[in-house]
Amino acid sequence: MSSITRKTAKELRTMAKELGIKGWHKLNKREELVAAIAEKNGWSNERPEIIEFLVNGGKIKRLPGFEGVKPKPVRKDSGVKIQTTKPRRIPRKVAKPVETNMVTLRSICEELGVEGRVARRKLRNSDIPKPGSQWEWSKGHEDIQRVKELLK
Numbered sequence: 001m002s003s004i005t006r007k008t009a010k011e012l013r014t015m016a017k018e019l020g021i022k023g024w025h026k027l028n029k030r031e032e033l034v035a036a037i038a039e040k041n042g043w044s045n046e047r048p049e050i051i052e053f054l055v056n057g058g059k060i061k062r063l064p065g066f067e068g069v070k071p072k073p074v075r076k077d078s079g080v081k082i083q084t085t086k087p088r089r090i091p092r093k094v095a096k097p098v099e100t101n102m103v104t105l106r107s108i109c110e111e112l113g114v115e116g117r118v119a120r121r122k123l124r125n126s127d128i129p130k131p132g133s134q135w136e137w138s139k140g141h142e143d144i145q146r147v148k149e150l151l152k
Contacts (some may be wrong), residue, residue: 012037012055103144105135114151126150 012033019040037055109119123135128146131137137144 015055016040101139102136103139103141105147108144108147108151112148112151119151122150123147 012030016033016037019037021036021040034052034055105119105123106116108114109116120135123130128143128150131141131143137147
């Protein structure tokens with residue numbers, strides 16, 4: 001009970017005298033004084049911590065045995081699922097095989113020895129239109145020669 005502000009025996013004797021407890025001056029032990037005050041006020045059936053609280057007039061620094069609010073434990077059978085591992089990586093989509101009658105930017109880059117990101121940047125900044133969703137042309141298209149000249 002070191003966390004509760006406790007009254008001294010002298011303060012308890014003064015309190016017992018004010019309450020009119022007979023023989024207050026004969027009670028030497030602090031516990032006897034507290035028990036007599038509790039009995040006079042009708043607190044005798046309370047726990048010792050509560051009696052100490054009431055004797056002190058409700059002045060407590062912190063509750064005895066109180067360590068804060070603890071979280072409720074998660075039960076295994078509850079619907080709450082806690083993910084403890086990394087989520088599984090979703091594989092990328094596999095590129096579709098390129099038709100043989102198409103010329104791709106990749107094949108042109110391999111032929112000329114140019115990096116793909118450099119080639120795409122040059123094509124975006126040029127006046128050559130993108131033929132579709134990808135940089136690929138059918139064989140014999142007139143833009144293929146312009147692309148090769150641009151990337152040289």
